[in-house]
Amino acid sequence: MRYFLPLINILIFLLLAPLFEGLLRKLTARIQSRQGPPLVQPYYDLFKLLGKESLNSAGTWPFRLAPLLAFAAILVVVAAVPFGFRMNALAGRMDGILVVYLLTLGGVAVLMGALAGRNTFGMIGASREMVTMIMVEPVLAMTLVLGAVKLKTLTLAAAMPSAAGAGFGLSSVLMLAVYLLALQAFVARQPFDIAEAEVELLEGPMIEYSGPNLALFKYAAMMKRMFYAWLFVSAFVPVLRTGIYPLDLVLQLLAMVVLFAGIGLVGATNPRLRIDQAVRYYAVLIVWALAAVGLAVKGW
16 A cells, blocks of 8 residues: 555645645635636646647757756655655655755756746746745755654654654744744745746746646646645644544645635735845744754753
C-alpha cells in the first residue's frame, strides 16, 4: 500500500488544486459583492491553455524548460508528503532540506523563465519574486527544522508532522503563529502577490508565456498553494489525526478548505503591499521563526 500512496497523493493534488483555486476566486468575489466565476473555472482555464499552440517567444531552451521544471519539482514534493498522516515509500527517503530545495527550485524556474523572456515587466516581476523567495523560504525551512530539532532527525517522515507529534510546547505555538502570518506570502495572494501584480506588471514573471507552458506554471502554483495549506494542517493541527487513513484524508481536506477560506478573506480585504513594506514584514517573521527554533533547542 505504501508504494501506491505517492500516486494517490499526486492524483489528489492534481484533481483538487484547481478546485481550491476556484474556492479562493469565488470567496474573493463574494466578499467584494461580485458574483464571481464558477468554482470549476480554473479547470476550464487550464484545459483552454493546454489546448492552445505551444509558443517559444524567446526562442531559447531555458524559456521552454522553466515551466516543466517548476511543475516537476512540485510533483515530486507532493508525491512524498505523508498526506493523511500516512507515511509512504518516498517519505522515508527524503528529508526536510530536500523539500525546501525542491520548492526553491520551483521559484528558480519562474525566475529562469522570466529572465529568458527578456520582457521589462517580466524582469521587474522576477526581481520581486527573487526578493520574496529569499525572505519567505527561511520561514518554511525553520518550520521543518523545528520538527527536526524536536525529534532529532531531518527525515521527511518524521520532520513534517513532528511539530505536533512531538508535543505542543511554546516553540510550536510561536511557530504556528509565524506560519499563519507567513501563509499569505507562501501562497502569493494579496497583499503579497507582489511578483505577479496583474494591474502593474500584467502577471510579471509569466507575461511572455501562453498556452501549455503558462498552464504548467499556473498548475504548479495551485499545487504549491495546496501544499502550504496541507503543511500547516499536518504540522499544527494534531487533533485531526485519528489513525484511520480515509478519515484522516477527509479531515485534512476539510481543514484545508477552512484555511483557504481564511486566505480568501485576508486577500479580499487587504491592499497589496509595496516590496519594501513586504521585506520589513518578512524580516520580522524570520526573527520570530529563529526564536521558535531557539526555544525548541532549549526543550520548550
